[in-house]
Amino acid sequence: MTLVLVTGGTGHLGQDLVPTLLRQGNRVRVLARSCWRDPTPNPDVERAIGDLATGQGLQAALEGVHTVINAATFSPIARRGGVRPVDFVKSPSEVDVEGTERLLAGSRAANVQHFLHVSIVGLDDASLPYARVKLRGEQLVRESELPWSVVRAMPFYYLLERMLAGLAWLPVWPVPKASFNPVDTSDVANYLATCALEGPRGVRDEIGGPEDLSCIEFARQYQHAHGLHRPILPLLSETTARGMGFVVSQGVRGKLRWSEWLERQNLQMSAAA
Numbered sequence: 001m002t003l004v005l006v007t008g009g010t011g012h013l014g015q016d017l018v019p020t021l022l023r024q025g026n027r028v029r030v031l032a033r034s035c036w037r038d039p040t041p042n043p044d045v046e047r048a049i050g051d052l053a054t055g056q057g058l059q060a061a062l063e064g065v066h067t068v069i070n071a072a073t074f075s076p077i078a079r080r081g082g083v084r085p086v087d088f089v090k091s092p093s094e095v096d097v098e099g100t101e102r103l104l105a106g107s108r109a110a111n112v113q114h115f116l117h118v119s120i121v122g123l124d125d126a127s128l129p130y131a132r133v134k135l136r137g138e139q140l141v142r143e144s145e146l147p148w149s150v151v152r153a154m155p156f157y158y159l160l161e162r163m164l165a166g167l168a169w170l171p172v173w174p175v176p177k178a179s180f181n182p183v184d185t186s187d188v189a190n191y192l193a194t195c196a197l198e199g200p201r202g203v204r205d206e207i208g209g210p211e212d213l214s215c216i217e218f219a220r221q222y223q224h225a226h227g228l229h230r231p232i233l234p235l236l237s238e239t240t241a242r243g244m245g246f247v248v249s250q251g252v253r254g255k256l257r258w259s260e261w262l263e264r265q266n267l268q269m270s271a272a273a
Helices: 012-023 077-079 092-110 129-144 157-165 183-197 217-224 238-243 256-271
Strands: 005-007 027-032 045-049 069-071 116-122 148-153 173-176 231-233
Touching: 005 012, 012 027, 012 183, 027 231, 069 092, 069 183, 069 256, 092 129, 116 129, 129 148, 148 183, 148 231, 157 217, 173 217, 217 231, 217 256
Parallel strands: 005 027, 005 069, 027 045, 069 116, 116 148, 173 231
Antiparallel strands: none
16 A cells, blocks of 8 residues: 655645545655644544644654655635735745645655645746746756656635635625636546546646636626626636736546536535534
8 A cells, every 4th residue: 555645735725635535545644843733634534743844743754655746835815815015015935835845855854755746837938926936946856856747737626715705795796708718626526536546747737626617607607606696797808817827737637617617505504503
């Protein structure tokens, strides 16, 4: 059984990725900070306490590991579900750059056989500081002497939902008119699990969702699913929107559509209520 270390294993993507790896018959170890408290811990998942931002616990976490999947990131925009002026000026790099560098060095010392790095589609044309930070981290992986792979993914549905929910109080919704194809974390998890243990090393096909729709159409479907009626104000040029990550991926396509994801979320909320 292959031992896979997953960073970012407690995040939205990680919560889909870890069970996918287990179903494939792998052993899984999740690296998380000491503040992680899992109310329903999985006995098949090893827990390693550590922090990419400081290097704490990395040596122990990497002991005996065959494959590392680096899905950890720190995006202030994603955390708060919206953009602030500071996001156009700077973005922290402790996890995505320095943390990736520490993880690569530790993986070399531990004789890791494959380092799979999760990145973002469209970084080469992106202008936001967070995107530049992500690109620097990806470049470190590409320059590594380790056997490595890079998978770029489109933004996730849950991030789109979080940003649209932040507009709910506005009488008019300002929305980019560009097209893009966000994707569900479950589709990305399935693809990553395959790339981790099968196929060639190096830059793998990027992954996005099954639909190329305008941001306006995504917003309309969100409003319909939540019974909202707000006028939508198109804004931003194609060039500006592309610099903010609103692009269409050209690689592997996921299966779950935005409308299906929204329906699933509504059902889960109803069941919880």
